[in-house]
Amino acid sequence: MTEFNLATLPDYLHQRHEKIRIFEPEVPLRIEEIGDGNLNTVYRVSDVAHPERSLVLKHAPPYIKILGPDYPLSTERLTYESRALEIYNQLVSGTVPAQYDFDAAMSVIAMEDLREASVLRDDLIAGKVDPSIAEQVGRFMGIVHSQTYVDNAPKATAQHYSQQFANTTMQSITADYVFTFPFTEHETNFCTSGLEPDVRQLKADADFLQQAAHLKHIFLTTQQGVTHGDLHTGSVLVQNNTAKVIDAEFAFYGPVGFDIGLYWANYLLSFFSHQDTSHVQSALKIAIVQTWQTYTAEFKLVDSDLKAQTLQNIFHDAIGFAGLEMLRRLVGAAHVKDIEGIVNLPWKLSVEKAALQFGTTLVKQHQSLRDIASVIEML
Ligand SMILES: Nc1ncnc2c1ncn2[C@@H]1O[C@H](COP(=O)(O)OP(=O)(O)OP(=O)(O)O)[C@@H](O)[C@H]1O
Numbered sequence: 012m013t014e015f016n017l018a019t020l021p022d023y024l025h026q027r028h029e030k031i032r033i034f035e036p037e038v039p040l041r042i043e044e045i046g047d048g049n050l051n052t053v054y055r056v057s058d059v060a061h062p063e064r065s066l067v068l069k070h071a072p073p074y075i076k077i078l079g080p081d082y083p084l085s086t087e088r089l090t091y092e093s094r095a096l097e098i099y100n101q102l103v104s105g106t107v108p109a110q111y112d113f114d115a116a117m118s119v120i121a122m123e124d125l126r127e128a129s130v131l132r133d134d135l136i137a138g139k140v141d142p143s144i145a146e147q148v149g150r151f152m153g154i155v156h157s158q159t160y161v162d163n164a165p166k167a168t169a170q171h172y173s174q175q176f177a178n179t180t181m182q183s184i185t186a187d188y189v190f191t192f193p194f195t196e197h198e199t200n201f202c203t204s205g206l207e208p209d210v211r212q213l214k215a216d217a218d219f220l221q222q223a224a225h226l227k228h229i230f231l232t233t234q235q236g237v238t239h240g241d242l243h244t245g246s247v248l249v250q251n252n253t254a255k256v257i258d259a260e261f262a263f264y265g266p267v268g269f270d271i272g273l274y275w276a277n278y279l280l281s282f283f284s285h286q287d288t289s290h291v292q293s294a295l296k297i298a299i300v301q302t303w304q305t306y307t308a309e310f311k312l313v314d315s316d317l318k319a320q321t322l323q324n325i326f327h328d329a330i331g332f333a334g335l336e337m338l339r340r341l342v343g344a345a346h347v348k349d350i351e352g353i354v355n356l357p358w359k360l361s362v363e364k365a366a367l368q369f370g371t372t373l374v375k376q377h378q379s380l381r382d383i384a385s386v387i388e389m390l
């Protein structure tokens with residue numbers, strides 16, 4: 012079997028029964044496509060008679076799903092996602108869906124179905140900001156980053172991680188779409204009508220471009236720890252007040268501040284989108300601070316004398332990455348629902364102008380901002 016789609020899935024599940032082991036053999040199954048992503052297909056399979064028995068299948072076709080077979084992309088991305096799930100489950104069990112099976116030949120992961128979950132981004136759009144979720148994600152990052160951190164792991168272990176997560180294909184996609192294309196003339200860029208003067212100014216700002224190039228260099232060359240690589244608010248599911256991290260196909264051995272930066276940037280974009288709701292904005296600010304407090308509390312270094320300096324460096328990287336992530340979501344190829352969903356166009360433009368200004372400041376000042384409180388004060 013080479014094709015993997017709704018038609019071939021029943022056969023696939025039958026063949027793979029011994030590995031997956033969630034359903035009794037031969038029971039009638041209901042299969043639906045649930046994924047809303049760009050790269051892969053995601054299905055929910057449930058037992059018709061016992062719908063509480065279910066699982067999720069994620070399949071990576073050898074191309075970018077929404078663009079089709081003319082846009083090839085290695086299916087290896089799912090091998091990295093599977094490896095990341097395994098390590099996350101070992102280090103911080105319960106913060107990711109359980110993995111039932113990984114089929115490298117067909118590039119399919121079978122995993123726990125988080126049936127009742129909502130996507131964190133949708134919660135934030137609805138104004139539901141639970142500080143405990145930010146703490147849980149801070150804890151997740153703090154443990155994974157420090158346990159795989161280059162200075163902590165014996166040399167052989169660090170080398171092992173760096174080989175296991177040499178995800179260069181996906182890393183170079185990020186390099187293009189986060190660090191390069193948004194700040195050059197590129198066909199995939201778009202922005203709200205009226206934002207063009209701000210974008211032109213950004214692309215001509217030598218200081219900004221220099222800082223962006225510096226951050227790109229850090230992104231491509233720093234090897235610190237296992238980095239999720241795509242930890243925005245669409246990669247966190249929330250079920251019963253518990254955060255579950257998904258979609259680790261970009262996982263790589265890199266600068267760990269990238270995860271914090273992406274996570275913060277998406278809270279900040281949500282912050283600007285809620286300019287008319289001050290209690291939501293206050294909760295978002297608290298969540299941003301809590302993320303860092305929990306992160307730093309969980310980040311353990313064998314040589315504790317190095318901790319303060321290490322965290323200061325991670326913080327600076329994170330702030331720079333956060334700025335670039337905010338900007339690329341305003342002027343690059345992939346925007347966020349939090350802002351795209353604003354129907355009042357003058358209002359949307361004013362939100363975007365403010366967010367663009369803020370993102371630019373973060374990039375330009377990422378090396379001089381001292382702590383997260385100073386960032387929050389600028390809001
Ligand atoms: N274990 C799960 N339980 C329940 N729903 C899930 C699970 N995994 C994924 N989903 C749903 O499928 C969607 C897409 O999943 P995911 O982000 O992993 O796919 P993707 O194709 O890699 O997306 P993207 O293009 O954003 O990278 C999620 O937003 C979520 O709604």
Ligand SMILES: [Mg+2]
Pocket residue numbers: 048050258259260
């Ligand atoms: Mg993905």
